[in-house]
Amino acid sequence: MDVTQVLRMNGGDGDYSYSNNSLLQRKVISMTKPIIEEALTKLYCAMNFPKTLVMADLGCSSGPNTLLVASEIIKSIDKIRLELGHDKPPEIQLYLNDLPNNDFNTIFHSVSTLQKIITNPSCYFCGVPGSFYTRLFLNKSIYFVHSSYSLMWLSQVPEMAISNKRNIYMSKTSPPSVIRAYYEQFQRDFSTFLKCRAEEMVSGGRMVLTLLGRQSDDPCSKECCYIWDLLAETLNDMVVEGLIDEEKLDSFNIPQYTPSHNEINNEVKKDGSFIVDHLEVSEVKWDACTGYNHNLSEKDTQGYNMGKCMRAVAEPLVLNHFGESVVEEVFTRYTNVIKNRMSIEDTKLVNVTVSMTRKG
Template sequence: MLPRCLSIAELGCASGPNAFIVVSEIINIVEKLCREMNHKSLEYNVLMNDLPGNDFNNIFKSIRSFKEKLSNEMESQIGPCYFYGVPASFYGRIFPNQTLHFVHSSSSLHWLSKVPEGVENNKGNIYMSNTSPLNVLKAYYEQFQKDFSLFLKCRAEELVEGGFMVLTLVGRRSEHRSSKECCYFWELMAKALNDMVLEGIIKEEEIDTFNIPYYNPSPSEVNLEVLNEGSFTINRLEVFEVNWNAYDNWNALEYESAKSESFNDSGYNVAQCMRAIAEPMLVNHFGKAIIEEVFSRYQAILNDCMSKEETKFINVTISLTRKSSLRCC
């Protein structure tokens, strides 16, 4: 059975070209299936969600070129696509009951709804680390449990029975919450900030009161929350690696076409990526004056680190199906 209109929600869409990648893939697959089944093309209701401060205008300006590119790839007319911006936190209800068929989120759910409470003694750190007290590690995990469980509950109410959800989080393989594979890049940023404390550029108490609202779950932690919430069946749960420096994943042809002065500067590439993520938080806490200095030092630290060891992010991806409601006979 196919719906007349397929509703797709992209949660944490941001504002760049990546916002359309999964939507494009879904529409391609569904259109091919419709042709194989001699079924009329569906209509597509695409709901782009992010926090209210996101630049939705950039997404809306790209819709026309997205539709043209998709039509050219399909080499045939596709069903009508309707796009909507949904500015809201996904740690709460944002869509009507049972109106979604597919939910996707990538590189968003490791962000917590807030900094955990009770982490005031995380001195010299900006995230969990091997020097963080046990209560800090516990507080971060408990905040993740609350947030992820709420996310699952809300999406279960918004998805139709049998609807799908695919989520990718930056996580870790290890069961140790302060594992280097998930905390290292924040520890290196903390080193840059602490060096600036030693030189009197920023105050020690400013670092001691700054913590990142972020959590890298292990596969077992993700699995446990899904089972405890109870609304979804797990189809697949996989872990894969991504190089810190995205260019390291490129093939030789891509390398030649994109070669530039900064291409081989791994520290620069990773620092710029992290700057896009962390700068708003750093500005809000420390002010704008230190930003260039922070990321200059961070780049140097990254270059030194990446010249000596292999550095990778660990991604956890889970595919879920919304269970059918239990009915009494």
């Protein structure tokens, strides 16, 4: 699997689009707003109230969350400026980055709407397609970097010496070598990310990253692996029924790693280019993705919307590997499994947010 070509959220504004099924991710962005605002306040003051600010949102995807991040950053800068008694707002260049197959058209159509509602007329937006595990910007040009729910995605599926049989991610039944392969791939990728950003950011620049993660030291803990275990359960049932080939399942692995806060902290210290200012672990329940549906009870709506949320995220991967003929059946079954578990369990995800400063 070439992750750079396959990994994307469902585009457009259809029933299974990321745009219409990302309420949970929106909730997480809102939860981190105070951390972002604190980082921007310190940046603005430390830079002696700069006349221009160049910023980047990495892994921006498409839809309302992209506009939410952009508008919150711009509003925060405006609020800070006014509180400090500065009349003229700085010019802001905001780069919106994601992989080349991201739905940038939806973003560009939405930018005109955003420009009408922000108070700073000197804001400029630019799409930057490419992997954030490579260089994206000029040396020492970026003042602030934001990323939410993107950096847990790996640059590639880890290379495994033996098959992760009947699993699609790290699991209690995964061989130790598979768990090690995932962790080592995360280390390589996160180290590369930090090196690239260190070259691109100005001295004193700030970065706020939020990843799906875990509190436990166990990389296979339920808090970070359960949602993928349920998809694996669905796919295994379809193998038993002859709807999916077993070898096809055994060669399918999710290119993701959900790190602990200690693992993130260790990688930042190992790189040495940044100072960790704030490191926070939070939780968000699966039902944060719940919207209103006239045709479903509140109980059913919870599982139905989480199923659609996961379809918006995972469908391109499933489609690429298993083919179009089974996609509808996979996600119908997967949604039913999610509904069942949400009705009897306290289901939640763990987030790790780190705010850091580029050393001088």
